[in-house]
Amino acid sequence: MLKKKEKYGSAKKRKKILVEHTSANPDGPLHIGHFRNSVLGDSIARILKFSGNRVRTEFYVNDTGRQIAIAVMESMRTEKRLEGKPDWWVLNLYISGNRKIEKDPKLEKELRNIMLRYESGDKELLGAYSFIVDSCLEGHKETLKRIGIKIDNFVKESKFIFNGDVYKILDKIKKLPQGKIDGKRIWVDLKKAGIDREFTLTRSDGTTIYPARDLAYHKDKFSRARFNISIIGTDQKFYFKQLIETLKLLFPKKVKNYKVVFYEFLLLPTGSLSTRKGRFISVDELVDKVIERAREVVEEKMPHYSESLKNKIAEVVGVGALKYAMLKVSPEKTYTFNIEDILNFEGNTAPYIQYTYARACSILRKAGIKRYTYNAKLLEREEEISLLKKLSEFPRIVSDAAEQCRPHFIANYAYELSSLFNEFYQKVPVIHSQQDLKTTRLSLVKAVTIVLRNALDLLGIEAPERM
Numbered sequence: 001m002l003k004k005k006e007k008y009g010s011a012k013k014r015k016k017i018l019v020e021h022t023s024a025n026p027d028g029p030l031h032i033g034h035f036r037n038s039v040l041g042d043s044i045a046r047i048l049k050f051s052g053n054r055v056r057t058e059f060y061v062n063d064t065g066r067q068i069a070i071a072v073m074e075s076m077r078t079e080k081r082l083e084g085k086p087d088w089w090v091l092n093l094y095i096s097g098n099r100k101i102e103k104d105p106k107l108e109k110e111l112r113n114i115m116l117r118y119e120s121g122d123k124e125l126l127g128a129y130s131f132i133v134d135s136c137l138e139g140h141k142e143t144l145k146r147i148g149i150k151i152d153n154f155v156k157e158s159k160f161i162f163n164g165d166v167y168k169i170l171d172k173i174k175k176l177p178q179g180k181i182d183g184k185r186i187w188v189d190l191k192k193a194g195i196d197r198e199f200t201l202t203r204s205d206g207t208t209i210y211p212a213r214d215l216a217y218h219k220d221k222f223s224r225a226r227f228n229i230s231i232i233g234t235d236q237k238f239y240f241k242q243l244i245e246t247l248k249l250l251f252p253k254k255v256k257n258y259k260v261v262f263y264e265f266l267l268l269p270t271g272s273l274s275t276r277k278g279r280f281i282s283v284d285e286l287v288d289k290v291i292e293r294a295r296e297v298v299e300e301k302m303p304h305y306s307e308s309l310k311n312k313i314a315e316v317v318g319v320g321a322l323k324y325a326m327l328k329v330s331p332e333k334t335y336t337f338n339i340e341d342i343l344n345f346e347g348n349t350a351p352y353i354q355y356t357y358a359r360a361c362s363i364l365r366k367a368g369i370k371r372y373t374y375n376a377k378l379l380e381r382e383e384e385i386s387l388l389k390k391l392s393e394f395p396r397i398v399s400d401a402a403e404q405c406r407p408h409f410i411a412n413y414a415y416e417l418s419s420l421f422n423e424f425y426q427k428v429p430v431i432h433s434q435q436d437l438k439t440t441r442l443s444l445v446k447a448v449t450i451v452l453r454n455a456l457d458l459l460g461i462e463a464p465e466r467m
Contacts, residue, residue: 028091087139324350
């Protein structure tokens with residue numbers, strides 16, 4: 001541990017893996033449902049990379065859907081200029097346009113015409129769509145940067161229309177026994193896979209819909225990485241069952257290396273999320289609120305710190321608390337949380353683990369030693385042995401988390417290690433021990449800081465040295 005430091009627990013698996021996550025519609029700011037997707041995807045990518053794999057992350061941009069067409073139509077009708085954070089500007093366009101359509105259904109015809117012109121390559125609409133989508137993505141990137149998440153690549157759905165890939169997929173489908181043609185409508189018969197519902201790929205007028213483009217995107221993904229992982233909400237389970245069964249017909253070998261991690265949405269006391277009606281909890285608002293409350297907690301617990309340090313700690317603690325709340329439970333489980341609980345400095349929370357790390361760092365600062373020597377024979381107390389055993393488990397925990405794509409293994413391990421360290425801290429003297437024993441116990445404390453920092457980093461959570 002002391003030699004490997006930040007590499008302790010890592011491996012050398014060397015697989016090329018593409019992790020697709022977040023992939024929110026570019027029709028407004030990210031909401032809390034997207035947040036769990038982003039945090040899960042980012043943590044899984046970190047764990048896989050730490051395990052020695054070559055990992056890239058990707059955001060699939062649905063830039064051809066009805067929502068985007070509504071925002072485009074509204075921007076063209078009103079000529080509203082971009083102002084404020086761009087993803088919120090796009091949301092306001094969408095909400096305004098959607099309300100007008102609800103009041104005047106005749107606007108559906110205009111909307112349909114916009115969608116047809118866009119898909120046929122109308123230059124004016126290509127520019128209008130691109131401006132709306134890119135503006136929204138800038139807002140998404142700004143939000144993700146604030147919570148410490150960087151996505152390597154953004155792939156637009158429209159790419160597969162304009163490069164012809166979606167039509168190549170349709171040609172392949174038509175040649176399959178399961179491929180069905182009804183006029184201009186193309187669909188897949190999946191009854192042999194136990195699915196009665198038709199998997200429709202084109203409308204009656206021949207225009208493609210999302211599943212056709214999604215098949216083309218998966219073909220593209222499979223060509224760029226041997227192993228693929230997608231982070232998907234459980235509300236899309238049936239759709240993905242249809243999609244994967246169709247992929248098996250098209251790419252039977254490659255789909256074997258495709259894993260979908262389903263997650264349940266986290267719940268807040270305020271209720272459901274809905275972009276269409278404008279009732280939702282954005283990541284921007286949630287992070288602001290949690291950091292504001294974290295600042296109050298920091299003021300109470302650390303009044304003697306400078307204002308700049310208190311602000312920094314509040315940011316680190318607030319964002320960490322949110323991320324940890326979304327990672328500490330298994331992805332397929334729902335979890336209702338409130339701000340007071342996740343900011344608690346006691347119990348299974350990020351602040352508790354961060355404070356434990358800072359406490360261990362404080363011990364090392366006070367000791368002031370630069371070289372750590374270690375004699376295992378001197379560690380005889382139950383608290384010391386328990387810590388050693390827990391520290392030795394970290395590589396196995398990381399391996400299991402990577403194999404099963406389960407970041408909560410890391411989160412719960414970090415909490416258990418923190419609990420054992422705090423028990424050790426309360427019962428075992430370190431700095432005031434006899435010299436040889438002191439340096440050995442300080443080495444044990446140093447090992448705890450290494451493993452806690454590694455664990456928090458795999459969760460995408462900062463480990464502050466002072467709290």
